[in-house]
Amino acid sequence: MPRTAVVLAATAALAAGLLTGCAEDSGDEPGGSSGGGGGGGKGGTTLTVGVFGAFGLQEAGLYEEYERLNPDIEIKQNSVQRNENYWPALLTHLSSGSGLSDVQAVEVGNVAELTGTHAGKLMDLGKVSGVDKKAFLDWKWQQATTEDGKTIGLGTDVGPTGICYRKDLFEKAGLPTDREAVGKLWAGDWEKYLETGERYQEKAPKGTSFVDGATGVMAAVHASGERKFYDEDGELIYKDSPGVKEGWDIAARFAKAGLTAKLQQFQPSWDQAFANGSFATITCPPWMLGYIKDKAGDKAEDQWDVAAAPKPGNWGGSFLTVPEAGKNKEEAAKLVAWLTAPEQQAKLFDKRASFPSASAAYDLPEVRDAKNPYFGDAPVGKIFSKAAEGVPVQPIGPKDGIIQQYLADTGMLGVDQKGTSPDKAWDKVTKTIDNALDQ
The missing domain is CATH 3.40.190.10 (Periplasmic binding protein-like II)
Structure with missing residues (x-):
């Protein structure tokens, strides 16, 4: 993003x-x-x-x-x-x-x-x-x-990232609501986060989805890996990076399984979805908490909570x-x-x-x-301190922001909103990125 x-x-x-x-x-x-x-x-x-x-x-x-x-x-x-x-x-x-x-x-x-x-x-x-x-x-x-x-x-x-979630929606879907228990649902594995989404969707309250959009999932997975777009020598590796592939594949599976609200972050429809209670979870760093409060409003107070992410990122x-x-x-x-x-x-x-x-x-x-x-009086200092200390030392490169933006807006957004084949979307977005970087 x-x-x-x-x-x-x-x-x-x-x-x-x-x-x-x-x-x-x-x-x-x-x-x-x-x-x-x-x-x-x-x-x-x-x-x-x-x-x-x-x-x-x-x-x-x-x-x-x-x-x-x-x-x-x-x-x-x-x-x-x-x-x-x-x-x-x-x-x-x-x-x-x-x-x-x-x-x-x-x-x-x-x-x-x-x-x-x-x-x-x-x-x-x-x-x-x-x-x-x-x-x-x-x-x-x-x-x-x-x-x-x-x-x-x-x-x-x-x-440092956690997972913000709606306790009221989790309860209606038959999932635990205590933040410690919620964190254990997916501890250490983004695959378990996907599985929790499938459980949620089986009894999801009408008109709700498990997560806001596939692009947010992809970014969160990318941020939690040991490598992303560059290696330690500054070489561009995004096409062959296991972390990038994992993020792309898991996000695409979220989209294909119907677990997303098909939203693009920081757009008016995304803001409105907070107010409407349209999705149950979102990756959130500390600054996101105030954003959620602003968009969800007073009526959602004490309905949101914060749990540890499957793997912390930044x-x-x-x-x-x-x-x-x-x-x-x-x-x-x-x-x-x-x-x-x-x-x-x-x-x-x-x-x-x-x-x-x-x-x-x-x-x-x-x-x-x-x-x-x-x-819900979540101990945010302790939650995010633990997350921050678990973030990997990940090489960053001069074009990280450009690559991430294209992967999201030109690639995964099409998979999520238009049903584009993940393979076709990948081929298209890698060509776009290579052209932008003069590769």
Whole structure:
């Protein structure tokens, strides 16, 4: 799923009752006009932070807190609403060495392009005082680290996945509703998730399906494998990857068995289906909980719950980087180290539902004790911490987002909505991907 959709979903999630905030759109330039800062610093050094979407650092009060701790620093945020505008402009400015903010945010789907081709233009943040590699999830740290060991970005958040499910629909279909029992239905195996769907469909309440759509299933399986589209050497392997094949085959079987509501995610019909209670399960990272609450509404409170996924994967997340061309790069690096420290990540989760990429934050009370009342007081801190620690160290490549989008929208969507043969759809989509990548 493209990060643009993730950003929009996260924005909606935040607006849905976790805590609200609105990022200002200051145009298409990552180093463009300021969207404002913490408001408390009037020091001699102004640090600019370039972000996309409702990133949350400013809204959670972290800039203001840093300014109080460092009176000589003032922080101003440059915000672009959509990553699809932010990212190309950032690449242009990195290439020219001008027009950059002191700190630049980078979405996980783009970070491999930086480690592969632009690492020399960014500071090695792994060497900054106060940064502890062991405090971060290993797979998150590796995503922004080059082959020769240079860490060009520090993680702000991750999107470990669970399965959100409707307890009322499960009960009507004769399935258990307790989250521990539900998780055991499919523990460790996406095949068991399919089998649970077949059981559900035998007694499914009228007008409901087990899952929203086949594309979501496919993405979840892909995210949970050891390999996806690239191997450890950066070679493109998506056609022969066992994980990609498993995701494609299982998703196609969901479609052919009639277990899906044939929906495309982040479309109006998908949003309406939450309100109508049209499907019983969906793969969900922490930010999805607020989205569900927003779309399903008050009438569905305590009908949704969260269980562990068959295998954990990751959906979403970002990094902070410091361009070498920056005028205040040493101070900027100190700011990034502080913003991504476990204590600040725990605060960001508490205020903005951005799940920490620093595993050292998981024992802090803001994370450890977190519950979601809309989801039956589900212990979301513990559920997603366990999921995050189980995500595989999966190689990511510069074109991951493009490949995933084509596999979903050009490939699996046709299988799900039009009944296209999986083999025919696969042949078509691989040709489309190869053309897009000039293979």
